[in-house]
Amino acid sequence: MAGAARNSPLTRAAILAAALEIIDRDSVDQLSMRRLGQALGRDPMVLYRHAANKAAVLDGVAEVVLEQLTVDTTDPDWRHQLRLIARDFRRLAVDHPNVVPLLVTHPLATPLGLRPLGTLRPLEHILTLLTRADFSDTDALHIYRALFGFLYGHVLTELQEIVERPEESTDLLRLGLYRLPIGEFPLLRGLAADLAAYDGVAELERGLDTLLTGLATTMPSSDSAGRTEEVAAESIGESEGGFEPR
Known part of the structure; x- marks a missing residue:
């Protein structure tokens, strides 16, 4: 990837795409200008021509999404x-x-x-x-x-x-709800299956x-109010039309 990036023009779109890839794979905390430069095969200092700092890159990633x-x-x-x-x-x-x-x-x-x-x-x-x-x-x-x-x-x-313990067979144990005092949290413990599902x-x-x-x-x-009045008028009309009770 780095070699291909080095041979292609460096654009803001390319920087943000690479940043999004790093964030998706790892996390926001793992993104740095140095790591971004490595992913693009460029000197990190070159990135500052397109983004003032990491915060600007993060703003750009939010815009892309x-x-x-x-x-x-x-x-x-x-x-x-x-x-x-x-x-x-x-x-x-x-x-x-x-x-x-x-x-x-x-x-x-x-x-x-x-x-x-x-x-x-x-x-x-x-x-x-x-x-x-x-x-x-x-x-x-x-x-x-x-x-x-x-x-x-x-x-x-x-x-x-x-999920606290995915290897357990019961939802009460998998979600860690067994830790809650049954006398104090009977409803929450009883919802284990619903919470797990x-x-x-x-x-x-x-x-x-x-x-x-x-x-x-x-x-x-006002449009909704108009439709409500129309429905009400229709209902009144039907009532005055002489419908026989069931």
Whole structure:
């Protein structure tokens, strides 16, 4: 790889691709400018022409991953589109688990206006989607925060290591729940099988059902309100139409 990289032009895209490969294979902590230079077959000092420091490389890696998060701002069904976005985000997290800290916790240390533009585009696109669905700017922001607050918690839960002793045959032992006093944690111990059978896809869909239904109820757009009035009018019309009771 190093030989091929040495004979090809050094670009920002090539640097970020190599950095992502190192992070995926090892971790964010294992990435350094020196190691990145070795992977590219270049003097590490040359990298600084394209990235000021490691932090800039990490920002670029987050942008590369989030560029894969597609948002169709023209979708007339905002709930359907948010569900697709959530599935995409989970897929990216599962494909790049070592990048998740850069997507979830790292941005919190940086003011919004100072974050890489590529990491802000999904936010802008989702706000566009929701305001086109007749939500106010403020409500659109609330919906975005609720969605990604749920997604961040979901991916962190799904990707965490929960098995203490994988060689054991019972879930109580595999998860280390046997350590909990039975008199104090009877319900948690009793959920051993459910905890061991955690299904990230199913849990995501179940959570989205609850979240999106709640958002549509508590912060309806004018379009949603119109559809609700139409349904109510149809119901009244059917009642006045003389349906006989069963």
